[in-house]
Amino acid sequence: MEELKLLGAWPSIYCYRVIWALKLKGVKYEYVEEDLSNKSDHLLQYNPVHKKVPVLVHHGKPVAETSVILEYIEEIWPQNPLLPNDPFEKALARFWTKFEEDKSPAFFAFFRGVGEEQEKATKEAKQLLKIIEDHGLGEKKFFGGNKIGLVDLAFGWLSAWLEVMEEVVGIKLMEANSFPRLEAWNKSFKEEPMIKENLPDRDEMLPYFKSLREKLIASATT
Amino acid sequence: MEEKKGEVVLFGTWTSAFCTRVELALKLKGIPYEYVEEDLTNKSELFLSLNPVHKKVPVLVHNGKSIAESLIILEYIEEGWNTTPKLLPEDPCQRAKVRFWANYFDQKIVPSFYIIFGSKDKEREKAIEDSSQLLKVFEEGIEKDFPGQSPFFNGEILGYLGIVIGSHACNYQAVDEAIGVAIISEKNPKFLSWVNTLKNCPLMGETLPPHDKLVARLSARLKST
Numbered sequence: 001m002e003e004l005k006l007l008g009a010w011p012s013i014y015c016y017r018v019i020w021a022l023k024l025k026g027v028k029y030e031y032v033e034e035d036l037s038n039k040s041d042h043l044l045q046y047n048p049v050h051k052k053v054p055v056l057v058h059h060g061k062p063v064a065e066t067s068v069i070l071e072y073i074e075e076i077w078p079q080n081p082l083l084p085n086d087p088f089e090k091a092l093a094r095f096w097t098k099f100e101e102d103k104s105p106a107f108f109a110f111f112r113g114v115g116e117e118q119e120k121a122t123k124e125a126k127q128l129l130k131i132i133e134d135h136g137l138g139e140k141k142f143f144g145g146n147k148i149g150l151v152d153l154a155f156g157w158l159s160a161w162l163e164v165m166e167e168v169v170g171i172k173l174m175e176a177n178s179f180p181r182l183e184a185w186n187k188s189f190k191e192e193p194m195i196k197e198n199l200p201d202r203d204e205m206l207p208y209f210k211s212l213r214e215k216l217i218a219s220a221t222t
Numbered sequence: 223m224e225e226k227k228g229e230v231v232l233f234g235t236w237t238s239a240f241c242t243r244v245e246l247a248l249k250l251k252g253i254p255y256e257y258v259e260e261d262l263t264n265k266s267e268l269f270l271s272l273n274p275v276h277k278k279v280p281v282l283v284h285n286g287k288s289i290a291e292s293l294i295i296l297e298y299i300e301e302g303w304n305t306t307p308k309l310l311p312e313d314p315c316q317r318a319k320v321r322f323w324a325n326y327f328d329q330k331i332v333p334s335f336y337i338i339f340g341s342k343d344k345e346r347e348k349a350i351e352d353s354s355q356l357l358k359v360f361e362e363g364i365e366k367d368f369p370g371q372s373p374f375f376n377g378e379i380l381g382y383l384g385i386v387i388g389s390h391a392c393n394y395q396a397v398d399e400a401i402g403v404a405i406i407s408e409k410n411p412k413f414l415s416w417v418n419t420l421k422n423c424p425l426m427g428e429t430l431p432p433h434d435k436l437v438a439r440l441s442a443r444l445k446s447t
Contacts, residue, residue: 068321075314087302091289
């Protein structure tokens with residue numbers, strides 16, 4: 001067995017992306033849960049620049065940054081490819097993965113905002129969802145086409161995580177029927193066996209995100 | 223099979239370092255292309271239709287299909303043409319390291335330069351210090367991850383990381399003249415020595431915007447803000 005370790009922290013969406021990629025490719029690994037309030041020497045040694053999870057450690061060599069880790073996984077374990085073969089389609093997939101990365105602050109602003117700021121963030125988040133649905137997903141079943149690809153993993157948080165965030169904030173971004181194709185994608189994504197078996201528990205996420213939002217609001221007003 | 227000129231079109235602006243990256247890659251690979259200067263204050267219909275999501279340069283159009291985002295375009299150029307030289311290392315581990323540092327440069331260092339340019343006096347002093355710290359992390363990280371070798375070149379030939387860093391940093395003298403010193407040699411001597419080696423690369427010299435023209439443009443922009 002290849003010596004493979006994943007340093008992660010529940011319920012990090014970035015860590016889940018790496019978990020999904022490894023599971024979809026049938027790659028065995030050892031998972032190490034990190035306490036981000038008390039970072040281990042290993043984490044600091046393996047990712048001294050950012051000190052963040054996820055970090056993949058392969059034969060003792062660390063790979064950090066989610067997008068870099070996913071490209072590495074794709075290259076080392078090419079079975080069940082998560083990126084298209086065609087260079088143009090591959091570039092398109094990378095574009096949407098980067099889009100998600102660049103725009104995630106807007107969704108974060110939705111989660112931690114209050115009052116007028118909250119309204120503005122909600123509006124922006126909904127506009128982004130429209131772009132993602134129209135230009136990213138289009139008429140496809142998955143962002144990756146007929147099967148799940150890296151872009152699906154990048155937007156994977158729109159499934160289990162967004163529902164919990166919406167409940168905690170008390171505002172629905174994905175109102176019924178406003179994003180029918182994203183809703184259909186959500187259903188298909190969560191039904192995929194490897195995804196279904198590897199989603200964080202909703203009942204555990206609720207108190208976690210409730211407490212997180214309270215902390216963020218408190219630190220913003222002090 | 224030789225690519226016909228006109229099958230590859232690059233939409234860019236001459237001052238954009240992100241566009242310089244793409245030109246360097248195309249030239250290195252010997253890929254003929256047509257360059258279209260886009261006026262970002264008056265974007266053409268064609269340009270907007272090619273990159274409707276971001277509406278930014280650079281955009282590469284190949285066989286009528288458009289690709290945006292400079293790092294993504296570089297990877298596309300690497301994979302789309304089977305010509306040498308290779309921009310990225312062959313070994314997946316080395317490739318991961320190179321991508322990691324390109325990301326770090328784009329996500330941390332480039333924004334820190336913009337903050338310097340957009341600030342004055344005490345704020346600018348702080349911005350320069352912050353940027354210098356980030357450059358220090360970069361210097362130490364590069365030395366640790368690529369001991370005894372330059373990750374900016376493959377032998378004598380410019381590589382992916384050299385393209386990414388050089389496009390932004392090799393203009394530092396023009397920036398010094400027009401706006402002010404952003405990178406202090408006493409604080410980041412290693413980074414500047416790497417940049418100077420990149421500057422000496424002939425391909426870099428012929429692709430970067432001309433020094434005096436850039437100084438004039440940057441000074442004009444500064445006056446108008």
